[in-house]
Amino acid sequence: MKRFEIILNNTRNLRRRTKILLVLFLMLLIWFWFSLPKNLFNQPTSYVIEDANGNLLGASIAGDGQWRFPYDENVPEKFVQCIVAFEDKRFFYHPGIDILAMGRAIRQNLGSGRRVSGGSTITMQVMRISRNKERNLWQKFVESILAVRMEISYSKKEILALYASNAPFGSNVVGLDAASWRYFGRSPSQLSWGEMAALAVLPNSPALVHPGKNRDVLLKKRNQLLNKLFASRKIDAITYDLAMQEPLPGEPLPLPQLAPHLLQRFKDDFEKLKIDSRSTIVRTTIEIGLQKNVSQIVEQHHNFLKGNSINNACALVLDVETGKVLSYVGNIYHPEDPEMQSHVDIIKSLRSPGSTLKPLLYASMLSDGMILPRSLIPDIPTQIGGFRPRNFDMGYDGAVPAARALSRSLNIPAIRMLRDYKYSRFYDVLKRAGISTLNRPADTYGLSLVLGGCEVTMWDLAGAYASMARALNHQHKNKGAILQGDFHPPYYSNATYNSKGELSDFTNAFQEPQNVALLKTVEKSASKDQALNFFDVTSIWYTFQAMEEVMRPGEEGLWQQFTSSQRIAWKTGTSFGFRDAWAIGVTPKYVVAVWVGNADAEGRPGLIGVQAAAPLMFDIFRVLPSTKWFAEPDFNYSFVPVCRQSGYRANVDCPDVDTLMVPQSGTRAPLCSYHKLIHLDASGKLRVTEQCESPSRMIHKSWFVLPPAMEWYYKQRHYDYQTLPPFKPNCGDVETGRQMDLIYPEQDSRIYVPLEISGERGKTIFKATHKNPSMKIFWHLDDEYIGSTTDFHQIALSPTPGKHFITIVDESGESITREFEILEKGK
Numbered sequence: 001m002k003r004f005e006i007i008l009n010n011t012r013n014l015r016r017r018t019k020i021l022l023v024l025f026l027m028l029l030i031w032f033w034f035s036l037p038k039n040l041f042n043q044p045t046s047y048v049i050e051d052a053n054g055n056l057l058g059a060s061i062a063g064d065g066q067w068r069f070p071y072d073e074n075v076p077e078k079f080v081q082c083i084v085a086f087e088d089k090r091f092f093y094h095p096g097i098d099i100l101a102m103g104r105a106i107r108q109n110l111g112s113g114r115r116v117s118g119g120s121t122i123t124m125q126v127m128r129i130s131r132n133k134e135r136n137l138w139q140k141f142v143e144s145i146l147a148v149r150m151e152i153s154y155s156k157k158e159i160l161a162l163y164a165s166n167a168p169f170g171s172n173v174v175g176l177d178a179a180s181w182r183y184f185g186r187s188p189s190q191l192s193w194g195e196m197a198a199l200a201v202l203p204n205s206p207a208l209v210h211p212g213k214n215r216d217v218l219l220k221k222r223n224q225l226l227n228k229l230f231a232s233r234k235i236d237a238i239t240y241d242l243a244m245q246e247p248l249p250g251e252p253l254p255l256p257q258l259a260p261h262l263l264q265r266f267k268d269d270f271e272k273l274k275i276d277s278r279s280t281i282v283r284t285t286i287e288i289g290l291q292k293n294v295s296q297i298v299e300q301h302h303n304f305l306k307g308n309s310i311n312n313a314c315a316l317v318l319d320v321e322t323g324k325v326l327s328y329v330g331n332i333y334h335p336e337d338p339e340m341q342s343h344v345d346i347i348k349s350l351r352s353p354g355s356t357l358k359p360l361l362y363a364s365m366l367s368d369g370m371i372l373p374r375s376l377i378p379d380i381p382t383q384i385g386g387f388r389p390r391n392f393d394m395g396y397d398g399a400v401p402a403a404r405a406l407s408r409s410l411n412i413p414a415i416r417m418l419r420d421y422k423y424s425r426f427y428d429v430l431k432r433a434g435i436s437t438l439n440r441p442a443d444t445y446g447l448s449l450v451l452g453g454c455e456v457t458m459w460d461l462a463g464a465y466a467s468m469a470r471a472l473n474h475q476h477k478n479k480g481a482i483l484q485g486d487f488h489p490p491y492y493s494n495a496t497y498n499s500k501g502e503l504s505d506f507t508n509a510f511q512e513p514q515n516v517a518l519l520k521t522v523e524k525s526a527s528k529d530q531a532l533n534f535f536d537v538t539s540i541w542y543t544f545q546a547m548e549e550v551m552r553p554g555e556e557g558l559w560q561q562f563t564s565s566q567r568i569a570w571k572t573g574t575s576f577g578f579r580d581a582w583a584i585g586v587t588p589k590y591v592v593a594v595w596v597g598n599a600d601a602e603g604r605p606g607l608i609g610v611q612a613a614a615p616l617m618f619d620i621f622r623v624l625p626s627t628k629w630f631a632e633p634d635f636n637y638s639f640v641p642v643c644r645q646s647g648y649r650a651n652v653d654c655p656d657v658d659t660l661m662v663p664q665s666g667t668r669a670p671l672c673s674y675h676k677l678i679h680l681d682a683s684g685k686l687r688v689t690e691q692c693e694s695p696s697r698m699i700h701k702s703w704f705v706l707p708p709a710m711e712w713y714y715k716q717r718h719y720d721y722q723t724l725p726p727f728k729p730n731c732g733d734v735e736t737g738r739q740m741d742l743i744y745p746e747q748d749s750r751i752y753v754p755l756e757i758s759g760e761r762g763k764t765i766f767k768a769t770h771k772n773p774s775m776k777i778f779w780h781l782d783d784e785y786i787g788s789t790t791d792f793h794q795i796a797l798s799p800t801p802g803k804h805f806i807t808i809v810d811e812s813g814e815s816i817t818r819e820f821e822i823l824e825k826g827k
Contacts, residue, residue, distance in 0.1 A: 036149045040130040041166050045070045046178065047267045048281040049259060051288040056187065058263040059255050061172075067255075069177035070281040071165045073158070076188045079176060080160060082200035085228045088122040092156055096123040096147035123147040125203070126163050169202045170209035171252065181256075183209065183249035193239055194246030197225045209249060218248055258291050259284075261314075261330025261345040262492060282493045285324035290317065293623045294327040301616045302332045305596060308606055311339070312599045314346040315620060316462050318490050318591040320469045325492040326590075327620075331599070341599040350437055350455035351580050351595065354573025354609060355409045357430065359543050360464065361450050362406045364429050365421050366539035369665030372640075373403045373542050374647030376674070377413035380709045381746050387447060388746065389415045392574070398714025399706060401647050403546040409572065411451055418450045426450065429534045433464045434489055452575050461584065462593040463489040468540050469586050472630050475537040479635055482535055538633040538663040544569035544586060566626040570617065572609025579603045583613035589627040592620050638664050643672040645704045653677050653702040678703045678724065685725055692731035708741035712769035726774055740777070740810050743767040745820040752823040753798075763796040764822070768808050780807040 044063035048070060051057055062068045084091045090098050102119040120128065120140070124147040131146075133139045150159065169179035179199050180188040191199070201221040202209055208218040223244060230240040257263075266282055294315050302313050317327035330345035365371045379397040382389060389411045396412070405413035418426055426449060427442035437455055438445070445454050467487040471478075474486055547569035566587060573582035581596040594617040597607060606612065640649055644656035649666075653675040662669070680699040681688045688698060705724060706714055715721040744767040745751060753762050768777055770793060778788045779795050782804050789795060797806075801824045809815040 032145065032149055035146055036153060037130070040126070040162065041071075043068060043166075043174075045280045047263060047270065049263050049266055049286075050281065050283050051286045051291070052284065053288070054283065055288045056181065056256050057259045057284065057286060057288065057291070058257050059178075059181075060263060060267065066172045066174050067178040067182055068174040069165070070279045071161065072175075072177055073161045075157070075160050075164045075176070076191070076196070078191065078193060078196040079164060079188060079200060081229065081234050082193075082197050082225060083122065083160070083163070083203075085232065085234065086200050086225045087125070087204065091122050091160075094121060096149075096151040097121060097144045121147060122163050123150055123159050126150065126159055126166070129163075129166050129168075163203075167203035168206040169199060170206040173252070182252045185253045192243065192246060193229070193235055194222070194226070194243035195249075197229070197243065198222045198246075198248055201225055215248060222248070257333065258288065258295065259286060259328050259330075260333050261347065262286070262325075262328040264343075265328075265330070265345060265348060265492070284493050285319075285322075285326065285491065286328060287326050290327045290623070291329070294620055295329050295333075297616065297619045297623070298329050299332060301596075301619070305612060308604055309602075310596060310598060310604050310607060310612065312341065312344070312346060313594070313596045313616065314458065315595075315616065316347055316458055316490075316591075316593045317620065317624070318462055318466045318593075320466050320473065320587075320589055320591060323463065323466055323470070323488055323490045325490050328492060344599040346595055346599065347458045349599070350457060351597075352452040352575035353454070353456045353461060354452040354575045354580055354582050355411070355414070355450075356461060356571050356573035356582050356584055357450055357452070357456075358406055358409060358414050359547055359571055360429065360433060361414065361418055361421065361426055362402065362546065363468070363535050363539045363543040364426065365402075365417055366542055366663055367534060367536045367665060368421070369663065369668040370420060370670075371402045371417070372642060372647055372649070372660065372662055372666055372669050373546070374401045374642065374660070375669070376400065376646050376648070377402050377405050378416055378707075378710055379405070379410055379412050380713055381743065382412050382416060383746050383748070384415070384419060384447060386748070387415075389447075389451065396713040397717055398710045398712065403542065406543070406546045407549045414450050415447050418447050423447055423449050430464075432487070432534055434467060434487060435460045435464060436489075452573065452580075458593050458595055459490060462591050465584055465586050465593075466490065466591040468535065468543070469588060469591065469630070471535065472537050472540045472544070473588055475631070475633060475635055481636075482537065536636055536663050536665070538637045538661070541630060541633050544630055547571050547586070566621065567629045568618075568621060570614070572614055574608040577603040578605060578607040581607050581609045581612040583609050583617040585617050585621060587621075587627045588630050590621070590624050592617050592624075594620070633661070636664050637661050638667050640667055640669070643675065646672040646674045648672040648674075651675065655702045674704055674706060675702050676705055677701070680725065681728055686728040686731075687725050688728045688731050692728055708738060708769045708771055709743060711771070712741070712743055723773065724771060726772060738814075739771040739775075739812070740808065740814050740816060741769050742806075742808055742816045742818055743769055745806070745818055747818050747820075749818075749820040750823055751820060761798060763798050766795050766797060766806060768793040768816075770810060772810075775810050775812075778809045780809070781805075783807070 043066070045068050046059045046062045048059040049057045059069065088098065090100070098119070098121050104119065120143070124140075124143045127143045127146045127150060128135070131139075131143070154162070164176040166175060168174055169176070173179050173182050176188050176199065179202070180186060180191055183199070184191060184195050188196075198218065201218070205221070208214045208221070226235070226240060226243050229235045230237070235243070262284065270280060294317060298313050298315050305313065312331055314331050315327065315329045316325065318324070319326055328347065330347045331342050332340065334340045334342045366373070371377070376399040379391070379400045381396065391411050392409065397410070400408070400410060400413055402413070402417070423446055424442040427438060427445065431438055435456055437457055437460060471482040471486040474483075548567055568585045568587055570583060570585035574580065579597055579601050582594070584591070584593045594613045596612040596616065598604070638661075639659050640662050641657045642648070642660040643650040643654040644658050645654070649669050649671050650657040651671040654672050655675070678701055679688055679693070680686065680701055681693055682697055682699065684699050684701075703724060704722075711721070711723065715723065744765070751764055753764055755761055766779070768789070770777060773791055776788050776790050777793050779786050781797060781799060786797065787795060799822050801822045803819065803821045805817055805819045807815060807817045
């Protein structure tokens with residue numbers, strides 16, 4: 001019985017011990033399984049940008065001062081062969097620890113009395129680098145266990161990639177990618193066997209690479225590795241001989257800085273998103289060859305411009321079809337000279353656009369049917385409230401066709417067009433077209449909106465022009481409609497963007513553009529297939545036609561030097577105070593935007609778009625492939641009769657009528673109001689009425705008649721303009737409408753009159769015009785009669801300093817009064 005009880009107790013104890021051991025084993029198994037950290041490496045990495053084909057454009061040092069590129073799963077085969085031969089020849093066969101290597105290491109260390117071999121496998125070294133613990137026997141034991149665990153979850157290829165991305169390579173260089181660029185100035189895939197062997201021996205003793213130190217030791221280790229590779233037939237005899245003769249790396253090389261401002265933009269975007277991503281590398285849409293060419297062109301022009309203390313310039317090249325950025329030169333790059341302020345990325349900076357928004361107003365008014373391409377727009381002295389716009393050349397045309405006003409970038413016609421269109425509507429058009437920086441109410445900008453009285457970025461501006469060109473290119477696909485999907489900001493990587501063109505996710509950064517979730521509409525509920533109504537293809541086509549002949553007043557002779565082998569729609573812009581010079585060009589394939597100026601907004605004489613920016617823009621176009629011109633619209637247009645003289649829809653009194661293709665809304669455009677039917681005597685030289693001439697003897701003729709102020713300026717530039725014939729004497733003047741205008745001064749003018757050589761104040765010339773050349777005009781200053789004029793209505797006066805008013809009255813009693821002020825000297 002006792003024997004049975006002993007056996008039973010032993011059995012129970014055995015079971016208890018077995019359970020305990022089983023629990024301990026399960027606990028150890030659980031510990032073993034969860035012992036491997038989820039993220040082995042959490043150190044900061046360098047921000048890296050690549051071009052569309054994976055070529056390095058630039059990189060910044062990591063936050064901890066190390067050159068550490070993000071994890072790269074692609075390890076060159078040369079490095080695999082080198083590192084396996086040098087560090088772990090049974091790497092592909094052991095489970096994370098190599099018993100034979102450990103036994104050899106123990107034997108060698110005991111035999112020599114010191115540590116001469118570690119016996120660590122590559123997997124163990126990955127764990128050691130990851131944990132960064134003190135090196136001792138206990139830590140090596142832990143690393144051995146973790147290495148076995150790692151081999152369960154990671155493939156051999158992944159382990160090699162982790163090693164290559166995180167191994168130390170001397171100084172502050174971590175990882176194969178960074179080492180390859182720092183020591184040899186090339187990517188790892190381009191290294192020779194000798195170069196790769198030199199790198200492969202460094203993680204074992206990273207301090208070997210130091211200028212002027214340990215060179216012999218490094219050379220010996222590299223050659224030993226090459227001997228192993230040759231002995232194992234990994235390389236042939238010729239390759240071996242060549243590799244043995246290759247020099248060792250010297251001073252660390254600077255990394256490429258081909259797009260430093262785009263690198264900073266990526267860094268800012270990445271940090272702003274605060275996304276949980278371990279990869280700080282992005283594949284951009286940049287074409288490296290074009291980027292180098294554009295950077296060189298910008299630098300060449302800057303060398304000339306800096307003689308005028310113009311320190312900064314930038315350029316942006318977009319692909320019209322996709323909106324992707326092909327070249328991004330955010331500024332000249334001279335970090336050694338802080339006065340150049342080359343750290344400022346002008347492409348994303350807020351700047352005055354000058355006249356570069358005028359084409360969008362022109363296209364909007366064409367789309368609404370408010371004007372036609374040849375419609376005459378007044379170009380006369382204009383005052384709207386306290387705002388007095390001036391043309392660049394300070395002159396006036398009287399009246400100018402709308403397309404011509406755009407090509408010459410005349411300010412007064414643009415202001416008068418915006419007054420008719422309403423600046424609040426244009427404000428909405430700009431925002432819907434992609435100008436995202438209009439953050440103040442429309443009333444803040446007012447009519448100056450079209451002359452650069454707002455702030456835009458080159459990014460938005462180039463995107464708006466690219467969207468217009470894209471919509472025109474897609475007219476056949478969309479059957480003439482302009483869809484929301486055609487209007488989106490540019491993008492520099494195949495990532496996900498929001499409606500403002502800001503990066504919102506880098507998940508798709510390496511996918512093809514067609515897989516990119518591009519942009520939502522400004523109205524979040526709108527679909528990208530929704531049709532837009534603020535532009536139409538015919539209006540855009542006419543806008544680009546007008547832009548192809550761009551000239552600036554006073555500079556007509558300069559634009560001809562920019563002729564190119566391809567047709568380009570281009571527009572220049574100059575901000576107030578000569579602070580910003582713009583040029584933007586469009587073809588069916590490309591948009592090129594250029595800015596020249598000073599980052600600190602210092603104005604410079606001669607800093608105007610056509611002289612400072614346009615030559616740079618055209619030089620960039622010369623390195624781009626030529627493209628065909630935009631196809632004429634095939635949808636959503638009509639043909640209407642147009643008055644040849646006024647450019648408006650022809651009325652019954654228009655004698656010369658042309659048929660013109662216009663947007664469908666052009667059928668509602670205003671009728672010509674400048675032709676009137678007049679009655680002449682038999683000679684055709686005098687106007688008559690039925691009071692003095694029988695209707696049967698009258699000659700009835702349609703006459704092109706402009707209002708007085710428009711006529712006064714218009715006939716100075718158009719010598720074929722015929723003023724109305726005078727009335728036959730004693731025939732009764734039955735003129736209606738305004739017949740007289742005061743050309744100068746304008747209302748509330750402030751006039752400074754310089755002193756003559758004699759010391760006396762000079763005279764001010766007051767000007768008026770009248771439809772009837774023979775009509776006498778009586779002049780009054782401050783209600784005091786001072787004289788009369790006939791035919792040539794000008795009078796020289798010397799009012800005293802202070803406020804005055806002048807009044808003119810014609811013989812029929814029509815009068816005009818204007819207030820003005822003569823300034824004191826120095827005011």
